[in-house]
Amino acid sequence: MSGVWVWIENRDGAISIIGSETISAARTIADSLGQTVTGLVLGHDVAGVADEAFDLGVDAVIGCDDASLAHFRVEAFGPLVTRLAQENTPSVLLAGASIRGRDLMAWVAADLDAGLISDGIGIAVDGDTIKVTRPVYAGKLMATVFVTEGPQVITLRSRAFPQAESTGKSGTAQWVEPAVAEEAVPSKITGLETKDEGVSLSDASIIVSGGRGVGGPEGFEPVRELAEVLGGAVGASRAAVDAGWIAYEHQVGQTGKTVSPDLYIANGISGAIQHQAGMRTSKIIVAVNKDADAPIFKLAHFGIVGDLFQLLPAITSEFRKRLGK
Amino acid sequence: MRVVVCTKQTPSTTAVITVDAEGKVSWDDPGGKPNVVNPWDEYGIEEGIRLKENHGATDVIALSVGGEDSKEALKTSLAMGCTEAVLVSDESMVGSDTLGTARILAAAINKLGDVQIALFGKQAIDGDTGQTAVQAARKLGWTPLTFVSAIKEVGDGSIVVERMLEEGKEIISAQLPVVISVVKEINEPRYPSFMGIRKASRAQIPSWSAADLAIDGGIGAGASKVDWSQVYGIPPREGSVEIIEADTAEEQARILVDKLFEEKVI
Numbered sequence A: 001m002s003g004v005w006v007w008i009e010n011r012d013g014a015i016s017i018i019g020s021e022t023i024s025a026a027r028t029i030a031d032s033l034g035q036t037v038t039g040l041v042l043g044h045d046v047a048g049v050a051d052e053a054f055d056l057g058v059d060a061v062i063g064c065d066d067a068s069l070a071h072f073r074v075e076a077f078g079p080l081v082t083r084l085a086q087e088n089t090p091s092v093l094l095a096g097a098s099i100r101g102r103d104l105m106a107w108v109a110a111d112l113d114a115g116l117i118s119d120g121i122g123i124a125v126d127g128d129t130i131k132v133t134r135p136v137y138a139g140k141l142m143a144t145v146f147v148t149e150g151p152q153v154i155t156l157r158s159r160a161f162p163q164a165e166s167t168g169k170s171g172t173a174q175w176v177e178p179a180v181a182e183e184a185v186p187s188k189i190t191g192l193e194t195k196d197e198g199v200s201l202s203d204a205s206i207i208v209s210g211g212r213g214v215g216g217p218e219g220f221e222p223v224r225e226l227a228e229v230l231g232g233a234v235g236a237s238r239a240a241v242d243a244g245w246i247a248y249e250h251q252v253g254q255t256g257k258t259v260s261p262d263l264y265i266a267n268g269i270s271g272a273i274q275h276q277a278g279m280r281t282s283k284i285i286v287a288v289n290k291d292a293d294a295p296i297f298k299l300a301h302f303g304i305v306g307d308l309f310q311l312l313p314a315i316t317s318e319f320r321k322r323l324g325k
Numbered sequence B: 001m002r003v004v005v006c007t008k009q010t011p012s013t014t015a016v017i018t019v020d021a022e023g024k025v026s027w028d029d030p031g032g033k034p035n036v037v038n039p040w041d042e043y044g045i046e047e048g049i050r051l052k053e054n055h056g057a058t059d060v061i062a063l064s065v066g067g068e069d070s071k072e073a074l075k076t077s078l079a080m081g082c083t084e085a086v087l088v089s090d091e092s093m094v095g096s097d098t099l100g101t102a103r104i105l106a107a108a109i110n111k112l113g114d115v116q117i118a119l120f121g122k123q124a125i126d127g128d129t130g131q132t133a134v135q136a137a138r139k140l141g142w143t144p145l146t147f148v149s150a151i152k153e154v155g156d157g158s159i160v161v162e163r164m165l166e167e168g169k170e171i172i173s174a175q176l177p178v179v180i181s182v183v184k185e186i187n188e189p190r191y192p193s194f195m196g197i198r199k200a201s202r203a204q205i206p207s208w209s210a211a212d213l214a215i216d217g218g219i220g221a222g223a224s225k226v227d228w229s230q231v232y233g234i235p236p237r238e239g240s241v242e243i244i245e246a247d248t249a250e251e252q253a254r255i256l257v258d259k260l261f262e263e264k265v266i
């Protein structure tokens, strides 16, 4: 059993951010183990993705280019990865902890009878074992977990690892046949509705959030303006979402999204434990709140006690000036 | 059509969770109930009940693997409107990894028989893994449909659902039987009715042991391939918040922006 495998998530012919992050984590693990990195490039019209994978530092690519893989369906991808892993016996299988990465690794681990760890935010190699740190109990505790036997199947949370950098290397992919013919895939995708409204919360390196303190749907305007100037995404507390001021997909927290941007600016958010669960691993946290005793200040690195309707426009115009926008 | 709803009992979201030097986790919720139905599973329970109300499901069976005390969570699901509840409880199951739990759930679903849809929550808020649904689907040999935000149609032998993905929505049709994991967008869970609570409090919930099931593969701590022994508190953040004070909002903004450039997060 040898080799670090990484499923390279891609979309529209390019490696996704989380795909690039997983490659860099795979590289780190493989270098410590003294093993090679094999990238799995699965999709349709993905020759360019294979080239990009070599450039980002994988040593080998096993690819499958087939119309049945044009959109991710775990019933098509799962049996293929399982078959390849049975034939080649890698010691580690990695994927991003995206919706698709989770589905794929859960499927493959079940079929390989392998140990599975999800949502890693840190890795350390100890002998042949990958020690994975991950939050548990909604981020209230941490755990260091590892697979005790057989292939180690691990998903990694987005933004926890740096993106892989261009190496200028190239290589020749090994192309294989799909495992399941289209007719035999038990599900069909009949509709796709992609939304393109700026930066997604899970990929964003900057998030500007609003809570009940913004007072209403129009209160999100200054929040949006600051996010826009910073090229960031807009987040929200559940109180703001429940009030109907902003859509659920913006909710950060235990029952919303877990994010970990470089910069998280919380405006008019008290910092309830369920909100913290979704954002406490952010690198720098800024809180703007008119209540000096709000719990968010216990978590924040920088705080301003005051009215967000005065402070946000001032911060936005200061950034505009400094960024020349 | 018979529907199963898998639900786990977890610490409440407001529970204070502590861990001792041996890594043993315990919790309490001074303000409320320390143990609740996993919040994500409430959406699965609600959707199961709606399948009965709107799509002709005959039975909606709540299923939990856990200690005797998990009957509390099952009573909540009965009070909400599930027609039956089953606990699977056995010392030999303690310490299972997600695959072990998936094997137990699959065996219990097979024993219930004639099930077309098994509903799961997105994840359990203790382990926070979100893996069990797909793994149970593999053990059942059924199609997994995860992150489902709407059940659009339930036909004779097929189902159409909407899934919520990172970049948008997907409509997918599949052959029954299926395993579905649901997200919050799917519905608004109802509160148990007064009558429901009364009925649930009198309900006798059967408890199945490992011997009652035909479990395919290893379960319990002995078969777990994941070591979970190192659980610890989060070290408190170093330093405390730096409150930025100045005479005007503009001045405060200027200082903050300076600091953020210094931190190199812009």
Ligand SMILES: Cc1cc2nc3c(=O)[nH]c(=O)nc-3n(C[C@H](O)[C@H](O)[C@H](O)COP(=O)(O)OP(=O)(O)OC[C@H]3O[C@@H](n4cnc5c(N)ncnc54)[C@H](O)[C@@H]3O)c2cc1C
Binding pocket: A210, A211, A212, A213, A214, A236, A237, A238, A239, A240, A251, A252, A253, A254, A255, A256, A257, A267, A268, A269, A270, A271, A272, A273, A274, A275, A278, A288, A289, A290, A291, A294, A306, A307, A308, A309, B013, B039
């Ligand atoms: C099961 C469960 C799951 C939950 N999941 C989540 C979750 O995923 N995410 C989440 O966020 N919450 C979640 N919650 C809710 C959480 O407990 C809090 O109720 C919620 O986070 C509060 O939102 P808030 O901070 O916006 O509102 P509040 O707590 O009301 O705080 C508003 C803050 O705004 C400040 N403010 C008001 N006006 C201004 C102004 N003009 N300028 C500056 N500051 C101002 C106030 O001082 C106050 O601190 C959950 C709760 C439960 C029970």
Ligand SMILES: Nc1ncnc2c1ncn2[C@@H]1O[C@H](COP(=O)(O)O)[C@@H](O)[C@H]1O
Binding pocket: B006, B007, B008, B038, B040, B041, B044, B063, B064, B065, B066, B098, B101, B105, B119, B120, B121, B122, B123, B124, B125, B127, B128, B129, B130, B131, B132, B133
């Ligand atoms: N012990 C259990 N009993 C019943 N259902 C469970 C159990 N563990 C997990 N589940 C189901 O699987 C889902 C995902 O759990 P997890 O993979 O542990 O995050 C939960 O929301 C439940 O629906």
